[in-house]
Structures are given as C-alpha cells and as structure tokens.
Amino acid sequence: MTTLTSALGLMLIASGAIAETTQQPATPQTARPAASPGAWPEKAQKLLTLLQSLTTKEQASKNKHQIETLTEHCQALLSDRMEQDIDDPGVDAEFQAMGQLYLPAVRLYHKLRASGFLSNSSVEEACMELVNSARTCLYCDRPRAQILFSGFRLNPDPELAAALLDLRSDDYMSAYRIGFFSALFKLHPEYANQWQSINNRQHFNNILAAALWFADTPQTREIRTKIRPSSSNRPDIDLKRIDLARTDPSKPHADEYPEIANLDMAWGAFDATNDSDYLNGILLCALRQPTTDEPDLMKLNALWSLRLRAANEKDISAQLEQCLSKLPVTQQKEYAAMPTPDFDDISNFSRLDGAYLRILEYEEQKKVKPDKHPVE
Known part of the structure; x- marks a missing residue:
C-alpha cells in the first residue's frame, strides 16, 4: 500500500x-x-x-x-x-x-x-x-495546482503571485514554470523583488534561478549574480518565436534545453502575461514546415496543445481566432485542415520530465477530447 x-x-x-x-x-x-x-x-x-x-x-x-x-x-x-x-x-x-x-x-x-x-x-x-x-x-493534486498557474492571466493579482511563488519548489512541470516566472519577472519587476526578499542562498531554487536567467533584465541579472555569481550566459531563445527554434545538437545547452522545452516555456509565459504574441508564436510553430523526413514533434505538440486549450478555454479560443485572422488565407485554411494529433501518439515525445503534455494530464483533467477546433 x-x-x-x-x-x-x-x-x-x-x-x-x-x-x-x-x-x-x-x-x-x-x-x-x-x-x-x-x-x-x-x-x-x-x-x-x-x-x-x-x-x-x-x-x-x-x-x-x-x-x-x-x-x-x-x-x-x-x-x-x-x-x-x-x-x-x-x-x-x-x-x-x-x-x-x-x-x-x-x-x-x-x-x-x-x-x-x-x-x-x-x-x-x-x-x-x-x-x-x-x-x-x-x-x-497536480492538475488543480496547474489550474492556478494557467488561470493567472485572468486574475494577475499580487497575492496570487505570492501563492504561486510559494509553490515553486515542486519540480513538476519545470520548463512551463521557468517560462511562467521569467515572463512574470520581466513584466512585473516587483515580483522579482518580492521573491528576493523571501529567499536566501540555501533556499535558492533552480526553477526560479532559471526564470531569473531567462527574464534577462538588468534587475534579474543583478539578483541572480548576487546569489549565484558563477552564472553562465543565457541561451538565445525568443519565447515569442519558438517556431524559429530548432534544436542544433552542436550548440551549447542543446541537451539541457531541448526543443520541446521551448513550447512548455512559451505556454508558461503566455499564462503569466496573457500576451497573445506568445500564442501567435505557438500557432506559427504548429504551421511551420518540416525540414527533414522525420516527424516534427514540436509542430505536432504545438498543434495539439493549441486545439486542447482553445477547446476548453473561451478566451484562448478568441485570441487564437484573432491570431489566425492576421495570417494569409492559405495558412488559415491549412490550420483548419490539419487533423488534431492523437494524444496517445504524442504523449511520450518529450525529452523533459516536466513537459507540457504530461503537465496537463489531459485525460485526467479535461475528460473531453478536443476533436473539434474553433476555426473552420
């Protein structure tokens, strides 16, 4: 037992x-x-x-x-x-x-x-x-904890931010939380100050360390340098254009930050800010053309997660429609024609323990498969 x-x-x-x-x-x-x-x-x-x-x-x-x-x-x-x-x-x-x-x-x-x-x-x-x-x-109850994060964009108040900062020590959905807190620290520097005031060296947390790293503002660089002076340079990742990020094994951090982590972080950044630029980057990733004969797992994951969240969250469905409306008609039709990937076929694609597909625990949390997508 x-x-x-x-x-x-x-x-x-x-x-x-x-x-x-x-x-x-x-x-x-x-x-x-x-x-x-x-x-x-x-x-x-x-x-x-x-x-x-x-x-x-x-x-x-x-x-x-x-x-x-x-x-x-x-x-x-x-x-x-x-x-x-x-x-x-x-x-x-x-x-x-x-x-x-x-x-x-x-x-x-x-x-x-x-x-x-x-x-x-x-x-x-x-x-x-x-x-x-x-x-x-x-x-x-991890899905319920995730709901607190994904709902922050609709209720971004300081007390909720404090509650989420206090949940940071769970290494579950790590890439998502790195993206979430990095965007939060960039948009609201006061939260970085709040975090600094309640932590010390022995309680320094790797997720928040990485968030300070990815936020890459003068303030977060100063905080991170004080706590971890040996910090290296951050990888060059634009979470608003993850469609352009393709893993190059020859580059530094390729193993530490595999491509799928960019998708996790982009969703985290979106939920922290409600900035549709992050959503648009995920959409462009779902529409990008493969460069090899191998399946583009990043593209399939992006498409699946977009369909899932748009089917279950009305505000995301509306924002997605706006993003699509700005694209050429050919791409709008292409998105509408793409079949939603099957969850069972893509659920084990991630190389990261905290990957978005496993974070969401879709079958446990939503119960309704997103067979239909909002844009026809």
Missing part, C-alpha cells in the same frame, strides 16, 4: 512566499477527533472561517481556545491522512477539498500579517497550519 507519507514526505514547512512559523513551547494536546471521511476539510474550513471573522486583536484573544483546538484537530487529521492509502477515494476527495483552501489561506495570511494579527502566536500557528496543509494537498 502506498501511503501519502511515503509518496510525499512531510512537506509542512513554508520555504517561500510565506515565512516559517516561530517555534512555540509545547502545549497540552487535546483529544484527537475521529478520523471520519470529510472531517479534515470540515475542520479546516471552520478554522479558516473563524480566522476570517477576526476584526480585533481582542477578538483573537477571546477565541484563543477555539483557534488552538481547531488547529490541533487539523494537525492530527493531517497526520492521520498521511498514513492512509494514497489511492483511497475518500482520502483523495479530502485532499482535493483541502487543495481548494490554498489560495484563500494564502490571502488570509497576507491580510492577517498586514493587520498585525500574526503577533498572536495562536493565530499565526493556525494560519500557517492551513497554508502548509493545503499546499501539501496541491502537491498531490
């Missing part, structure tokens, strides 16, 4: 956008609640609602016992669930429900910190318990 503890480890310490909880003296443990199905998210929601209702520090002190009791119940339930079968439908449902609390918990953390409530140790511990446990659940 695979347990959550063996699959994940106890990822309960915040190491990113949210500060670590101050260690407090041990307090007497209250009786553990019964580990009935649904008990964990129910207790967590009660704790979240209670913390959200706080308006004065006096009110926080008055509710100290209830806050501490709910916090201890949540900690006990997390410990219990970490020992359960990871494939158990009831446990899986609880982890999905808890993952949905991550963003509200992060928003609550920033609200309470700004209001000075975190000086109350009971409130701080309760808030961090909610954030840490919800983050742990997102490590299990």
